[in-house]
Amino acid sequence: MRKNALSDEIxxxxxKPARYLGNEYNAYHKDFDEYPVKAVFCFPDVYEIGTANLGMQIIYEQFNENPEAMCDRVYSPWFDLDKVLREKKIPLFAVETQRPVRDFDLLLITLSYEMCYTNVLQILDLSQIPLLSKDRTEEDPIIFGGGACAYNPEPIADFFDVFYIGESETQYDQVIEVIKKAKKQGLTRLQTLEALADIEGLYIPAFYEAFYKEDGTIGSFLPVNPHAKEKVKKQAADMRKDLPYPHRPLVPYERGMMDRASLEVMRGCIRGCRFCQAGMIYRPQRNRDLDFLKQAAKDMLEATGYEEINLGSLSSSDYSELKDLLDFLVPYCEERKINIGIPSLRIDAFSLDVMSRIQDIKKTSLTFAPEAGSQRLRDIINKGLTEEEILEGARQAFSGGWNKVKLYFMLGQPMETDDDVSAIPVLADKIARVYYETVPKEMRQGKCQIQASTSFFVPKPMTPFQWAAMQSSDEFIRKAKLVKEGILSQLNRKSLIYHYHDDHQTELEGLLARGDRRVGKTILRAYEKGCIYDAWNEHLKYELWLQAMEETGVTFDFYNYREREEDEIFPWDFIDIGVTKGFMLKEWRKAKQGLTTPNCREHCSGCGAACYPGGVCYENKD
Amino acid sequence: MKIRIKFQKQGNLKFIGHLDVMRTFQKLNRRAGIDIRYSGGFSPHQQMSFATPLGLGLTSSGEYVDFDMNSVPDKKTFLQMLNDVNVEEMRLLDACLLPDDAKNAMSLLAAADYTLTFREGHKIEEGFYEAFEAFLSKDSIPAVKKTKTGFREVDLKQQIRRAERRPEGLFLQLDTGSVSNCKPEFVMETFYETWGKDYDPFMFMINRDELYGEEEGKLKKLIEYGSDF
Structure with a gap:
């Protein structure tokens, strides 16, 4: 039996010691010495969150299915183990082989949210790998970053050797090939990175240099190595192909975030909400094949014994074959007492029918995401959802037996006025009124419960709102109070509940989302001061972050509060996601005029994503 | 129909708590596709009942769980169905078919066997076995046990059924169950206190070897309460 990296005492x-054992059912446990390319995949947050991540499961599968590679895993050690590892100078280890992370060839870190950046430094530090790419030697693994935050990798460019821009399925086999050859031929670290730079979609930050204008904005951003391309092209998988998928997912012993199988029915979204980064970077919308999904669902449930399967996507109602998929899944799962979860459904007659078949109405609530309270603002953000649709959906839901509704809004969107903010409680109240109008007194199970939540809007790179100014913490809190007061003055205030998210976390997220290379020093300083687990509200040390900003000369004024000029060069402009900057600018202008843009199925707006094969751009054109 | 299963909990599974072991069995049973009975109601759950939880950090080669089944194949097939989709550390060792009126494992439980071995890096202290023998030869061994509600005085002498020095280490047979319950860690802690030495909880690796019920003053292994199938 392999020996644990940690003693029984520790x-x-x-x-939860099971976080560090790597002995889950379905773990690959490939032999370290047997394969030429040794990779370790990292989710820089605690185990329970990391194991739930589908992207990680796909890459883990992809690497281990490759006959030349083995892939192990590592997650952020929790505070208790972090302390022990530092005190006893035990190098951070991969969970399956229990070998030090620094012994591997590749460390692949997935970046799902900006607030994990200090955890990336924690991982490197505990692994005893130099934090800065420039300080690494031939002995160190090559550090890869990927995932949603790689679409603006600049704030963390100093910490990574390579970024993989886009979806993992297309290029990692080629990466494995290059690393295998490089090791065989004894290439230097630099030569290996140059060979990697030749692969489309890979970005080596050390091969580029940024020059800044006097006003602090970018003057130019240019390659300084002949292997570096001027533009790095996002990778989008052709979903019609037989792609790697975790047909035998890991089964953690502990109850995790996701104690269930996840079935990704499609990638991308046709909707084009102007604030939504996922909606842009994952374009074009691409369906998975129905037979593939049926098989994957069966395989996963049989191989895990999970009691729940979750249909995942940005907007599952837009999956073209949803009805056929459910006609298969519902009876299959009913027979086996398996629950089906479908978040992100649009509320209409079809989805209500589906939900009443798969869920216990009494326990579940319905979710709407109007994002803005007024129609005016919903048009500005291009949220194709009208008040009539919301109220009609609610009416049908109440008639169907539901009495709980959750509403998600964002505060601080561009062009938002106090009237738009005040429209949030009014809309919540209208929904409550629909309940009391629709459901006769004798049929009611007490009051209805309308829960409104607001988060604060963060302008994200690669969206039409990337030019927008972000609002200050004070302004957010003022608006949240406005909503709160509004709620209290409604007729049905006793049926309404209101929550809002933390403003400090949001401000920092804004900084990290649209930051440039100079923000890297701030992140490093914050980490040195003791910031980790910033994504955990209770562990965020905001004061230390402010100090780090002050000491490194980084301000919210420049990175958050400033509306960008239309011709400003953004730190992420060298990345080509298919969707053009021209299209996004057009959308930004239309937003200012309050004009909407139809979704991809209604009308193609020529965003540029049609350069990728398959998907909605070519529907009805084959 | 009721089936009793004997299984092991070895290696790193000693770090997995009882609730997680229960959840692991639920998934194992689904993977194996055995015909276990489900409760009715909105969230049906598998009808399973464990003899007794094992303390975190202990290994075992004699854990028990009772299943309520709709139907079962023969024993060999049944065990293979489960072990084929199981982890080695939790392998099923044996099973028996219980009579319909059988009491469940939890209520039968009377005693358990444990083997304590010195952990790597921990040496047997000089005079350990002699001192332990002297400790046991007393007429009574009063000890104060911490309970959920406070403290309770017990006589360990009444709870230790057997204790032997064996080639592999120290063997203990202790009262276990709802009437009288004694844990091996508590015995050692009390012993070291009496001996006047510091007790290091990591000195011993403890394995539970077997669980017993009691019939007419004689111990009977839980697996012996049923028949082959």
Whole structure:
């Protein structure tokens, strides 16, 4: 039996030792010495969150299915183990082989949200790998970053050797090939990075240099190595092909975030909400094949014994074959007492019918995401959802037996006025009125419950709102109070509940989302001061972050509060996501005029994503 | 129909708590496709009942769980169905078919066997076995046990059924169950206190070897309460 990296004394002393054992059912456990390319995949947050991530599961599958590679895993050690590793100078280890992370050839870190950046530094630090790419030697693994945050990799460019821009399915086999050859031929680290730079979609930050104008904005951003391309092209998988998928997902012993199988029915979204980064970077919308999904669902459930399967996507109602998929899944799962979860459904007669078949109405609530309270603002953000649709959906839901509704809004969107903010409680109240009008007194199970939540809007790179100014913390709190007061003055205030998200976390997220290379020093300083697990509200050390900003000369004024000029060069402009900057600019102008843009199925707006094969751009054109 | 299963909990599974073991069995049973009975109601769950939880950090080669089944194949097939989709550390060792009126494992439970071995890096202290023998030869061994509600005085002498020095280490047979319950860690802690030495909870690796019920003053292994199938 392999020996644990930690003694029993340590494992018994830390919370949830199963996080560090790598002995889950369905773990690959490929032999370290047997394969030429040794990779370790990292989710820089705690185990329970990391194991739930589908992207990680796909890459883990992809690497381990490759006959030349083995892939192990590592997650952020929790505070208790972090302390022990530092005190005893135990190098951070991969969970399956229990070998030090620094022994591997590749460390692949997935970046799902900006607030994990200090955890990336924690991983490197505990692995005893130099934090800065420039300080690494031939002995160190090559550090890859990927995932949603790689679409603006600049704030963390100093910490990574390579970024993979886009979806993992297309290029990692080629990466494995290059690393295998490089090791065989004894290439230097630099030569290996140059060979990697030749692969489309890979970005090597050290091969580029940024020059800044006097006003602090970017003057130019240019390659300084002959292997570096001027534009790095996002990778989008052709979903019609037989792609790697975790047909036998890991089964953690502990109850995780996702104690269920996840079935990704499609990628991308046809909707084009102007604030939504996922909606742009994952274009074009691409369906998975129905037979593939049926098989994957069966395989996953049989191989895990999970009692729940979750249909995942940005907007599952837009999956073209949803009805056929459910006609298969519902009876299959009913027979086996398996629950089906479908978040992100648009509320209409079809989805209500589906939900009443798969869920216990009494327990579940319906979710609407109007994002803005007024129609005016919903048009500005291009949220194709009208008040009539919301109220009609609610009416049908109430008639169907539901009495709980969740509403998601964002505060601080561009062009938002106090009237738009005040429209949020009014809309919530209208929904409550629909309940009392629709459901006769004798049929009611007490009051209805309308829960409104607001988050604060963060302008994200690669969206039409990338030019927008972000609002200050004070302004957010003022608006949240406005909503709160509004809620209290409604007729049905006793049926309404209101929550809002933390403003400090949001401000920092804004900084990290649209930051440039100079923000890297701030992140490093914050980490040195003791910031980790910033994504965990209770562990965020905001004051330390402010100090780090001050000491490194980085301000919210420049990165958050400033509306960008139309011709400003953004740190992420060298990345080509298919969707053009011209299209996004057109959308930004239309937003200012309050004009909407139809979704991809109604009308093609020529965003540029049609350069990728398959998907909605070619529907009805084959 | 009721089936009793004997299984092991070895290696790194000693770090997995009882609730997680229960959840692991639920998934194992689904993977194996055995015909276990489900409760009715909105969230049906598998009808399973464990003899007794094993303390975190202990291994075992004699854990028990009772299943309520709609139907079962023969024993060999049944065990293979489960072990084929199981982890080695939790392998099923044996099973038996219980009579319809059988009491469940939890209520039968009377005693358990444990083997304590010195952990790597921990040496047997000089005079350990002699001192332990002297400890056991007393007429009574009063000890104060911490309970959920406070403290309770017990006589360990009444709870230790057997204790032997064996080639592999120290063997203990202790009262276990709802009437009288004694844990091996508590015995050692009390012993070290009496001996006047510091007790290091990591000195021993503890394995539970077997669980018993009691019939007419004689111990009977839980697996012996049923028949082959």
């Amino acid at each position: 494992l018994m002393a830390v919370e």
